[in-house]
Amino acid sequence: MTKHFEKVETLVSNIPDSSKIALAPDYSGCPMEAIRKLIKRGVTSLHIIGVPSVGFQGDMLIGAGCVKTIETAAVTIGEHGLAPRFTSAIKNGTINIIDGTCPAIHAGLQAAQKGIPFMPVRGIIGSDLSKHRLDWIEASNPFSESEEPLILVKAITPDITLIHVPLADSNGNVWVGVRREMMVMAHASKKTLVTYEKLFDGNLLSEESMAPGTIPSLYIDGLALAENGAWPVGLFGNYPPDENHLEIYMDMAKTDEGFKEYINEYVFEPKAAE
Amino acid sequence: MSEVIKHEEMLISVISEMLNGMSHVAVGASSPIPGSAALLARANSLTDLRVSMLGSEEHNIFTNGGTELFDCAAQGRIDAFFLGGGQIDGGANINLVGIGDYPDTKVRFPGSFGSAYLYYLVPRVILFREEHTPRVLVPKVDFISAPGSSPENVNRPGGPYALVTERCVFKFDKKKARFRLESIHPGHSLEEIVEMTGFDFDKPSTISETKPPSSDTLKLIRGKIADEISETYPAFSSKLFGA
Structure with a gap:
């Protein structure tokens, strides 16, 4: 209530x-x-x-x-x-x-909103930001035929x-x-x-x-x-x-x-x- | 009306010309000059140029909160955006975080904002930094908020287009990942630019002078644009235009 x-x-x-x-x-x-x-x-x-x-x-x-x-x-x-x-x-x-x-913070909240553990986000790769973020993981797009890296942001x-x-x-x-x-x-x-x-x-x-x-x-x-x-x-x-x-x-x-x-x-x- | 052109007016006009033919221009935080340039491009546009300015209620078309700018960019619905940097290097890497060994920075800037995303996704990113000195335009940034270029396997339809400063315009050569001097603002020289730039850049054999705004454009900047930008940047507008 x-x-x-x-x-x-x-x-x-x-x-x-x-x-x-x-x-x-x-x-x-x-x-x-x-x-x-x-x-x-x-x-x-x-x-x-x-x-x-x-x-x-x-x-x-x-x-x-x-x-x-x-x-x-x-x-x-x-x-x-x-x-x-x-x-x-x-x-x-x-x-x-x-x-x-900005978009990684929005994405993290959107993941929580959906009750899912993470959200993939474009950009970021090659930025020094990701070096310091243990809650961001670089993964590969599973739907892409060629190798394409993506960042996963934790909820x-x-x-x-x-x-x-x-x-x-x-x-x-x-x-x-x-x-x-x-x-x-x-x-x-x-x-x-x-x-x-x-x-x-x-x-x-x-x-x-x-x-x-x-x-x-x-x-x-x-x-x-x-x-x-x-x-x-x-x-x-x-x-x-x-x-x-x-x-x-x-x-x-x-x-x-x-x-x-x-x-x-x-x-x-x-x-x-x- | 005074015909003495203030350098801010010159920069507004120069940036505005880079937005010709665009259909949607977005403006981020702390960007009064790029914001004015976008509004000027809209005022001069023969088509229906849309401007989405962060922090504005009047010049903002978004209805889905803070995420919409980013979602829109990822879909290719934004043609141009602006970024700056406490440091910018010759590879167009930008640093919005701080100087020194991160996280123990000696000088702290506000933070990366959406740069680590929009720099990758918006086709025409115009870098704008008024101060053109070796402390800003450095050989290598201390912290990469967003890189100027990426390996081929990274999804990157966007990136740097130009760098506009108080002294000149550089264009970014994507193949070489280097800046090329495009034009020098009136009253400045090549020697001065070489001396005040911390990174190496390409110098074509003939370099033009940056074209100042026409008297019609000046009138527009001092009237309609001064008024429109004052909603989001009241201090800027009143200082520059006495509005």
Whole structure:
């Protein structure tokens, strides 16, 4: 059964330390309010998976010392520059990095979604990425008459998918529209926890125009309302990123001390989002 | 309107010309100049050029989430794409991961994104890196995110087509797996390019000057394109065009 939580804090209390947790990139559904609550709680040793990359939420979790391992095709904060806390953590060797490439991460999740052990993927051969990936295997295409190498990517089954979406209904169905990577994430994960912007008046599955972009409550374990829950990153179709605030983050997160000040101000004693 | 052509405008125009006749151009992460070039090619296109820009809601035709770009590419439905690199070498190998002994890199870049896939599958991959210095254009990359060429048994319909920098345009010779200098941007010289390039490349006996954008093209870049790109790259657009 899908549980509705009154508070985002209670929703994220369902994420144990050391969880393998799938997160979406900045242009998709970023549960920033939930990330702040996770940091506030002091979650540790997370294995985060960028699907297929992560932005500010990954950088913040890393800066706050919540991450042991990051598995991703990239950590990017777009126009703002290099992700400061990620870059520093790699330099200081404080996190493990499992470098991947976007389609391999999608394929791993698709394998888990289908309940199969692996998925073949084109490309990759000859890249240094595969030298460091014990969960990727070079095999031969069994349907090809001539010898043709292919990479097999092991299924990726996250413990938890944590996302922020524009709409949810009282039945626990959540709407992601065309950002269907979140649907694959939910299908592939053992549990999915969601924050949502607005409550949809009615049942998303009975509206023909909404149902195709809806993840049914079957896959959703917990929900909590979080208005402006993707701030300062934007939410597709709802609001753009708060560029001024992201610049403040970039400026403060340049150093460890500055980042600590940032989380003191915005995570531990949060100011209301403007 | 000022007729002083900014170098970004020059690059947008140069890349856009390489997209003539394409029917579907995709643009990946952190690519404001290639993105503008794709939008310019679309504005100039006599046919129906489609642009799919990552991070854009207005200039994006995908409805199947993050996988669709890759699925589409694997089926041959994308004609051109752009890649960059913290390091690029003379064999068109690109490094998006970092400098030093992986995984203990001294300098870390964001990561490989979809390069280890799209570089193999999209027929015309245009490498774009503004900075043209020996630290970027190196003899051999420290980490291969994606190789410039592959053995024959690897399924590889795609690969590098050209490398565009702040100083010049190189074309990639697939047979030789080497770059050939194609044109030099106005204000730059062959000596300077040789000095600032860490890898060896072919030099034809006559090398042309890169053609700057016409005044009509400039007008289009500063109007329609500045406006369209500002949705995805607001900082870029406001810095360059004051939009």
